[in-house]
Amino acid sequence: MIRNLQELYQYRALLWALSMRELRARYRASVLGFLWTFLNPTLSMAVYGLVFGVLMENPPPRYPFYLFCGLLPWIFFSSSILGGTTSVSDRKDLLTKVRFPAQVLPAYVVLTNLINFVLSLPLLFVLGLAFQDVPSWHLVFIVPLLALQTLFTLAITYLLSALNVAFRDLQHIMANVMQLAFFLTPVLWDVRTLKGIERFGVAVSAEELQRIVVLANPMAALMTAWRDVFFTHRIPDWEPLAVVAGLTLVVLWLSTAVFERRREEFAELV
Amino acid sequence: MSNALVIDNVTKHFQKRSKRNEITTVKSEIVRILKGQRKVIEPATHIEALKGVSLTVPRGATMGIVGRNGSGKSTLLKLVTGIYSPTAGSIQVNGRISALLELGAGFHPDFTGRENILINGIILGMSRTEVKSRVDQIIEFAELGDFIDEPVRTYSSGMFMRLAFAVATHVDPDILIIDEILSVGDEHFGRKSSAKMNEFRQSGKTILFVTHDLGRIETWCDSAVWIDGGRTRMVGDPRQVVAAYRQAVSAAEDEGARTGRSALSAPGVALPQVDAPPVEAVKSPVHVVDVRLRDGVGAQPSAFSAEGALDVHVDVELSTSARCELSIEIATLEGISLFKTQYAAGQLEQGTATMRLSLPRLGLGDGAHVLTATAWSDGLPPQALSKSLVVAPNPSATGLVRPEHAWSTEPRREVASPQPLVKPAVQA
Numbered sequence: 145m146i147r148n149l150q151e152l153y154q155y156r157a158l159l160w161a162l163s164m165r166e167l168r169a170r171y172r173a174s175v176l177g178f179l180w181t182f183l184n185p186t187l188s189m190a191v192y193g194l195v196f197g198v199l200m201e202n203p204p205p206r207y208p209f210y211l212f213c214g215l216l217p218w219i220f221f222s223s224s225i226l227g228g229t230t231s232v233s234d235r236k237d238l239l240t241k242v243r244f245p246a247q248v249l250p251a252y253v254v255l256t257n258l259i260n261f262v263l264s265l266p267l268l269f270v271l272g273l274a275f276q277d278v279p280s281w282h283l284v285f286i287v288p289l290l291a292l293q294t295l296f297t298l299a300i301t302y303l304l305s306a307l308n309v310a311f312r313d314l315q316h317i318m319a320n321v322m323q324l325a326f327f328l329t330p331v332l333w334d335v336r337t338l339k340g341i342e343r344f345g346v347a348v349s350a351e352e353l354q355r356i357v358v359l360a361n362p363m364a365a366l367m368t369a370w371r372d373v374f375f376t377h378r379i380p381d382w383e384p385l386a387v388v389a390g391l392t393l394v395v396l397w398l399s400t401a402v403f404e405r406r407r408e409e410f411a412e413l414v
Numbered sequence: 415m416s417n418a419l420v421i422d423n424v425t426k427h428f429q430k431r432s433k434r435n436e437i438t439t440v441k442s443e444i445v446r447i448l449k450g451q452r453k454v455i456e457p458a459t460h461i462e463a464l465k466g467v468s469l470t471v472p473r474g475a476t477m478g479i480v481g482r483n484g485s486g487k488s489t490l491l492k493l494v495t496g497i498y499s500p501t502a503g504s505i506q507v508n509g510r511i512s513a514l515l516e517l518g519a520g521f522h523p524d525f526t527g528r529e530n531i532l533i534n535g536i537i538l539g540m541s542r543t544e545v546k547s548r549v550d551q552i553i554e555f556a557e558l559g560d561f562i563d564e565p566v567r568t569y570s571s572g573m574f575m576r577l578a579f580a581v582a583t584h585v586d587p588d589i590l591i592i593d594e595i596l597s598v599g600d601e602h603f604g605r606k607s608s609a610k611m612n613e614f615r616q617s618g619k620t621i622l623f624v625t626h627d628l629g630r631i632e633t634w635c636d637s638a639v640w641i642d643g644g645r646t647r648m649v650g651d652p653r654q655v656v657a658a659y660r661q662a663v664s665a666a667e668d669e670g671a672r673t674g675r676s677a678l679s680a681p682g683v684a685l686p687q688v689d690a691p692p693v694e695a696v697k698s699p700v701h702v703v704d705v706r707l708r709d710g711v712g713a714q715p716s717a718f719s720a721e722g723a724l725d726v727h728v729d730v731e732l733s734t735s736a737r738c739e740l741s742i743e744i745a746t747l748e749g750i751s752l753f754k755t756q757y758a759a760g761q762l763e764q765g766t767a768t769m770r771l772s773l774p775r776l777g778l779g780d781g782a783h784v785l786t787a788t789a790w791s792d793g794l795p796p797q798a799l800s801k802s803l804v805v806a807p808n809p810s811a812t813g814l815v816r817p818e819h820a821w822s823t824e825p826r827r828e829v830a831s832p833q834p835l836v837k838p839a840v841q842a
Contacts, residue, residue, distance in 0.1 A: 244537065
């Protein structure tokens with residue numbers, strides 16, 4: 145795992161060049177250009193905001209802003225996963241023709257989406273100001289949160305990209321999985337509004353349920369933390385984040401091991 | 415370390431994918447597990463691309479690889495480059511390696527030539543600062559003019575290849591791996607890329623290259639290897655290897671013509687054995703040291719005129735006093751002999767002797783040729799040295815040779831009027 149990350153650092157020039165090209169390719173020859181970065185989250189926010197914030201009864205306060213705080217990190221995560229899954233299998237041209245460090249491929253997809261996320265943050269603050277919300281000192285938590293989510297995403301992307309070379313339908317399965325994960329992760333809803341349930345003879349109190357959701361779903365933990373920083377202006381709970389950090393280390397160790405073992409076959413299988 | 419490359423007993427297997435399960439899927443795996451089937455590994459599903467290949471390339475040497483399609487040449491290059499890893503055996507590489515297996519890897523059509531130089535250079539292993547410092551050289555070499563700031567998708571295929579070749583050759587490696595890409599661009603660029611390759615050789619880089627241009631193997635390489643059916647068939651002097659290879663291919667063609675079945679039709683199958691070329695048992699006392707090509711006025715032009723004179727000076731070194739015979743042959747790059755002449759120089763003293771062949775009029779078609787001077791003594795193995803001979807293009811005639819000729823118009827003659835057809839009489 146350490147060696148893998150070291151190599152990644154070694155190839156940082158390549159990583160950076162590929163990411164920059166990806167970003168610029170996305171906006172090249174388009175009228176809106178750089179505004180495309182904002183368009184996707186803004187449109188999603190508009191639709192969800194309309195449905196849950198306006199059309200439904202008792203809309204939560206400042207719902208569009210609330211939504212946006214969750215959508216941005218979610219788009220960072222899901223685009224990385226979906227793009228990363230096919231990142232190795234789609235680059236036959238590079239893998240079979242030049243000696244190419246394969247781990248750069250999933251990594252640059254994650255990096256590209258990370259840059260996109262950071263570039264969208266100003267829009268988030270503008271929206272916050274529109275709702276009379278002034279950013280607080282809690283923004284310092286952005287850095288560790290970002291590092292944590294990036295590593296977590298990278299770990300999963302490594303694993304999926306390596307597996308997708310052998311099992312090509314994984315990319316379609318992942319598209320569905322991400323759709324389900326979107327609803328299971330508190331992007332549209334709030335963990336802290338969950339009430340206790342009592343069904344099938346099992347009684348779970350509200351507090352316990354909230355704890356289970358956050359501990360079982362790393363993205364729920366991260367999402368809640370992002371909201372704490374941007375929306376509720378409080379210090380994120382360290383406990384679920386520590387679980388995510390531990391999990392990240394385990395998955396990263398596992399996925400780099402899988403990746404390293406399979407990378408020799410990449411050139412033959414893609 | 416004197417060896418740039420040591421390939422030791424390398425074997426490479428590929429998994430053969432039958433049509434039925436071309437790509438395994440998660441679904442198919444789950445179905446298989448649910449049905450309780452065990453994964454069957456059939457030994458027959460392996461393809462042996464290379465079987466126990468060993469090669470050593472000394473530092474600064476140029477080695478050519480010949481062989482039929484599917485014989486494993488490219489697999490070997492990919493193993494050396496590190497794209498594939500060997501199933502068995504080991505490969506030791508001493509130095510920075512650059513592979514020109516395919517040009518333009520990672521080019522993005524929407525980006526300008528200049529932008530693609532940067533990313534392609536980084537992909538090929540240069541650092542950002544290295545690329546930046548060489549950009550101007552690369553642009554100059556590619557001769558794209560103002561097109562360098564246009565998107566690559568607007569390029570003609572020749573322009574694309576030129577740019578890609580320019581980037582690839584400016585990586586400045588210790589070891590250069592080339593797979594069939596020297597035929598890039600037009601005549602002029604072809605010459606330029608040949609010159610670039612020569613520059614690499616002279617600056618002491620190690621070059622390993624695959625080509626079907628056998629003339630080039632003969633003129634450029636210090637040694638050659640013939641790979642056939644995944645094995646090394648022959649290693650050694652490029653002329654001998656190429657000759658043996660040509661012999662085997664024509665033998666296979668003859669056999670194919672006779673029996674209707676040929677070893678050439680099946681990929682990866684070894685060519686038939688032909689009599690092995692003579693092994694150099696006795697060291698020949700004569701050696702061709704240098705071959706110099708001069709025109710009528712003693713100059714050394716980059717291209718000779720077909721109408722002009724050619725003087726060939728051959729320096730021969732004799733280790734003892736010996737009888738010496740010499741032949742000079744001019745052939746096309748494809749190996750077609752255009753002209754060959756032999757000369758018995760008689761008994762010569764120990765030391766260096768220079769022999770001269772004068773052609774008052776060259777009389778060859780345009781393009782690159784290979785001139786080979788061979789010297790031998792009394793049935794001992796011959797010693798040869800080849801030089802590239804380029805004949806300048808001449809607009810008034812094409813073809814391999816250019817005999818003295820003149821056109822004229824004959825004075826007009828009366829043409830006899832055709833006889834009317836006689837109809838056979840019809841009987842009433």
